[in-house]
Amino acid sequence: xxxxxxxxxxxxxxxxxxxxxxxxxxxxxxxxxxxxxxxxxxxxxxxxxxxxxxxxxxxxxxxxxxxxxxxxxxxxxxxxxxxxxxxxxxxxxxxxxxxxxxxxxxxxxxxxxxxxxxxxxxxxxxxxxxxxxxxxxxxxxxxxxxxxxxxxxxxxxxxxxxxxxxxxxxxxxxxxxx
Numbered sequence: 435x436x437x438x439x440x441x442x443x444x445x446x447x448x449x450x451x452x453x454x455x456x457x458x459x460x461x462x463x464x465x466x467x468x469x470x471x472x473x474x475x476x477x478x479x480x481x482x483x484x485x486x487x488x489x490x491x492x493x494x495x496x497x498x499x500x501x502x503x504x505x506x507x508x509x510x511x512x513x514x515x516x517x518x519x520x521x522x523x524x525x526x527x528x529x530x531x532x533x534x535x536x537x538x539x540x541x542x543x544x545x546x547x548x549x550x551x552x553x554x555x556x557x558x559x560x561x562x563x564x565x566x567x568x569x570x571x572x573x574x575x576x577x578x579x580x581x582x583x584x585x586x587x588x589x590x591x592x593x594x595x596x597x598x599x600x601x602x603x604x605x606x607x608x609x610x611x612x
């Protein structure tokens with residue numbers, strides 16, 4: 435995978451029946467910042483599924499379209515749609531060249547999807563992807579365990595932590611919530 439996949443931060447937090455998905459807005463090409471306020475999040479399935487990406491933008495848009503079609507085909511069944519997309523992504527000659535990761539969530543589940551066929555459901559109420567993902571996930575896990583902050587606040591503080599550490603993450607955040 436190319437270095438572009440690691441150059442962002444997307445984090446999802448679940449707490450008390452609420453889901454917050456957040457991302458930074460930085461777009462980089464090699465060592466140059468091209469944009470500060472990119473939108474890396476989408477609402478799919480008539481607003482019932484949240485999705486974020488890390489990686490090549492055009493590739494992510496293609497994957498969003500394919501994933502939305504799978505959600506429609508499988509009546510918004512998130513795990514089934516994710517597995518079917520992952521199978522296509524891994525085996526289709528065109529799709530397997532796409533370089534991105536997806537982080538998707540509905541009211542019941544959070545999943546990370548990759549082009550290697552991975553569909554991962556995190557153990558805790560926090561999942562993250564991108565270069566700042568490990569920092570955001572660590573911060574979110576601690577805040578989830580040792581604070582009373584709500585899902586959105588934890589998501590925001592996790593991104594803020596990643597932005598302080600990861601040079602490919604900025605503090606121009608966007609959020610989606612369920």
